[in-house]
Amino acid sequence: MAWQLHYTSTRRGPTGRAGFQFVAETPGLPEGARAGVTPYLSYRPPPGAPLSPEAHELDRFPVALLYDRVAGRPLLLRCRYLGRDYSGRYGNFFAHAVVAEEEELEGLRPAELWHAPLWNDGPLDGNGAALPLLEEFAPGAESDPEFLAEWLAGQGKDPYGLLAGLMDAVTEVLKDGHGRVVLVADDVEPIARWIAVVSYSLPVAAAAGMSFVTYSADPDAAAQRLVGTTPDVWASSQRQAGHAFHLDEGGSGGHAPSRHAPSRHARTVAACWREFDFAGLDALAELGELGGPGEAATLLSLCRGDRTVTAAEEAAVVRLVERYGERIPGWVWRELAGSGAPMGLDLALAVHARVGDGTSLAAALESAPDLAAVARIAEAGADPPGIRAAAARCVREGGAGDLPAALARVSGASRGPLLEGVLSGLAEADPGVRRAVLTGPACDALYAEHGPLLAVPSVALPVLVTVASRHPGRRVAVTADLLALRPADPATDESARALARVWTEPPSAADCLALMDAHPGAFGPGAALAGLPSRTFARIAAGGHAALCAPETQRLVARVRTVRPDPGGESARAAVAVGAYTDAVTAQRPERTAEALAALTGSGAAEGLVEDVLSTAARRLAASREPPFRAALLAAVPAGVRSRLGALWAAGLPGRARSGRSPVRAAELAQRNELIEVVLRLRLLGASEPALETWARSAAGRWLSARMLDAHFSGDPRLRAALKDLIAEARGRGE
Known part of the structure; x- marks a missing residue:
């Protein structure tokens, strides 16, 4: 069951009094629920918000969605600023609280309720209205992982680096059972979405234990583990949070930024979101119910053939397997057996005990559907000719799949035959198949295999061009490779065209x-x-x-x-x-x-x-x-250069100084005076630039300008006399 409460400031509430109070609730509230909700009922706008907002401005005030626990029950509370109360005073807000039984939220992350249809934006008509029991919690729009992954991909320069740091901070706070992580952004919407991303990245039990609030005007005092706020609030706070992340800047801050690289768990979570790997997130959540985040991530990495797992990490996984052997999901054993990742003796024996040897490697190679399967079989020690033939067949038939992953999976004596098969398959494939296989990541992976790649020019050329376009810093090295591939016959010189594409920029x-x-x-x-x-x-x-x-x-x-x-x-x-x-x-x-x-x-x-x-x-x-130098320069250059230089100097003046209109700022006035001095000195040198003189006559011929310029050149009789001649010419021509 789930009960609702409404709270706001009203002229006459259910008890007849005025002011802030509960104005509606579900009958039969559990004992102590109302008192438990009360401490959370507050809202203070950010300092930068309008003090007297108009109705159309209220939607820009951050909405505070809070999730916590009251007397052992989940509490969801949504606060929205209303502006004026019944008396016309500002500061009113509306709070909609939901107190639920544990099972009501089963299978649901509280962050999914950000835009849920259950929320009311304001009080109902009538005092003391009876609110219904909530029968179900429908998630809000744009809260599913697919939408969040698309959104996350467009956030900042490095959203996945930010996510990794955020996951480590949240994991630390949840493990310690105290402290908070602060999210700072101008808009509350990205805060809510980041909270949802973190929620989907945790096991269900951990997400249920992660209290949060999307907006707080006092983050230093917030009791929740994940707290959202605005930059102006954060600027005036004591900043006592151990971790703070500035979402608008795509970075993090706070008193204690991490000095360590992201943990494996954080990196794995970030990689899953980057690759839209929701199955990976589900797997992390499932394994996280058995062990800690690090153990879950390491076990998943092993299942996927990750070669970066350290001996210490694998030892932790072995202890997990020994402790929960019968509860480890069956898919884990199957993926470990087929992953091709090198394993220590203890883990290898545990996998063998659950899965067995399987069919012969030769038969598996003949029926391998794609390169990933060939790579897994090759890692098990298959015959090199069989590896080479199977890899070429899969690539030639469009079954390359994730080529970088396949190449990364295989090492040792099997790696050479696998790479040879990939390159020969690409050389023999139809152009359309070859283009489909040679994605950016695939070209990066093949470029790492430098020697064998250059031995197959028909494959090397498109790979080199793609690598250069993806990594401009490698263009010099790629150019060396292309020059090495140039044939003796210029008529067939594909590398020359490739060089032109490399250096388009x-x-x-x-x-x-x-x-x-x-x-x-x-x-x-x-x-x-x-x-x-x-x-x-x-x-x-x-x-x-x-x-x-x-x-x-x-x-x-x-x-x-x-x-x-x-x-x-x-x-x-x-x-x-x-x-x-x-x-x-x-x-x-x-x-x-x-x-x-x-x-x-x-x-x-x-x-x-x-x-x-x-x-x-x-x-x-x-x-x-200075003007003397510039005038002498104009006198010394050919007439064509003088004209272009004079036009550029005139065009460089600010608009009002160029047109001669007033008023003109002091700096603009100085620029104008200097250029007029250049014109005057040029005349004294017996030279002129017609267009520049035309501008000078126009700029100096106005009454106010003439007065100001006369005063400016009063200390130099020659320049003052030249100015008078210039002004006389302007007035004589009616300029």
């Missing part, structure tokens, strides 16, 4: 340098990578000043000039343009800067690259050089 300067150092012959005139430096320079040019001045950029410029991959070609011209940048922005005399800019614009490099480098140079010079 141009390399960094460091990667390009590494390639040129390791494979200078590939950069000669007409060679496979001759044009790659030019694409690297384009990437560098788009990165701004820091990228252009980086030491590796300068080293690449020097290297291209030394190797000369395409004398006079695109890469050489790009190197001239990029190399000119440093000369331009570091020169101490304007004449030298002018020479560098002329070299840049006259380099013949791609127009986009030249424009990027020149724009960056213009910004840098505007920020680092």
Whole structure:
């Protein structure tokens, strides 16, 4: 049976008084239930919430769903903020409590009731209403493991790392029987979902013993083991929790962050969610009812052929088997026998006692349905020719399955024949079958088998391209492999096309340098990578000043000039343009800067690259050089460069300073004054830039601007006289 209670602030309750009180309940409440629920009846909005929320804002207040125990019975309590009470004062909330018998929640995780239809959002009409007994607990929407796994996959940079840390923290708190784990997020919805994920990751008994609340305004005082709160609450708390996880940041914090790697149990749970392996979660829960979380995870890892199990972990499993031998599920023995994982003598004897030897390995190989089966049989010590033939047949017929798992399962003398069979099967398979087998993880696994892979070029080429696309940091190494596979006949050079796909995204300067150092012959005139430096320079040019001045950029410029991959070609011209940048922005005399800019614009490099480098140079010079230098520079550069440089400087001004309108901030005013000074000094040098002068006349010709500029140049008679001439010209032209 399950009883309900409603609690809120009302003008006139069942007893006739006003204020917070129980306003409805199920008749026949167990003795002490009402008193047991009362301490949990509170709600305080987060500090950042509106003090006087409108009706449409109430849904943004976090809902607190609490699960705990009262007098030995499960308690579920949902608190929702209502805003005003009957008197118009803010602070009212509505609490819906359910006190249930133990069997009512059998087979159900309390976290599944987050969006359950049983909850009321507000009090019923009438005082003292009789609430019905709850006959069943229907889970809420979006609470099933499939939905949660899809949701989890899209959370942050590393949701599974966060889950592993969270599982270890929760396991520690549940084991100790005290303390709490705090979940911090702006929205309560992800908190509820993380609680549900943790609940599904625990044995049923452990989940039933994990009290939680989705939102608390005082997490330091919360009695539950898993406590949700908001960042503003957490910022003002004493932070006494041993573990705190900031869900919005995808990380964890608190006074005592773990200094240890996640436990096997935590890693296994995270892997199950990552791989949508709900059977694995069920298996962990089933085994966890017999032993601790670590023993359950280790036993499941052994069943699945995990080779990372340590001797100490296996020893704990052996003790579990000895203690609960007859209660160990039958599937465990069967999976241990067929897993192919290396086992110690004690565990191997225990498995043999339950399962026996089975059929002959040769017959099993002939009927093996997929590569996983071949791998399991191979690990048992089957004949190498049979392993090779069976693996090739399965792959050729599309039965590769989880190829990485199969390769990881087999070791020793059987590994070579298995790998040979996989590679020959892929080489013989139809292109469609080959593409289906060569998934990203499969290519990673085959790339680890470097020597045998390169001996089969038709398989190696697609594998290398896939590895490079999945792991950009390996592109340099993959390039070396592709160059080694290049045939003598260019007409059949599939590796050249593969190289182009590998470097669709141009390399960094460091990667390009590494390639040129390791494979200078590939950069000669007409060679496979001759044009790659030019694409690297384009990437560098788009990165701004820091990228252009980086030491590796300068080293690449020097290297291209030394190797000369395409004398006079695109890469050489790009190197001239990029190399000119440093000369331009570091020169101490304007004449030298002018020479560098002329070299840049006259380099013949791609127009986009030249424009990027020149724009960056213009910004840098505007920020680092005084007006006299800039004016002398404009006077020294060719007219075309002068025009482009002047346009870039004018375009770099903030909008109001560029248009001459007021008011203008102090910093913007200084930028405008400097550029006008450049124009004036350029006139004094006997040169001009028509477009820049047009802008200067417009900016200086307004009455207020003229007054301000006159005051600005009052200390320099020559500039002041030039300004008056400029203003007179503007007014004479009606500008």
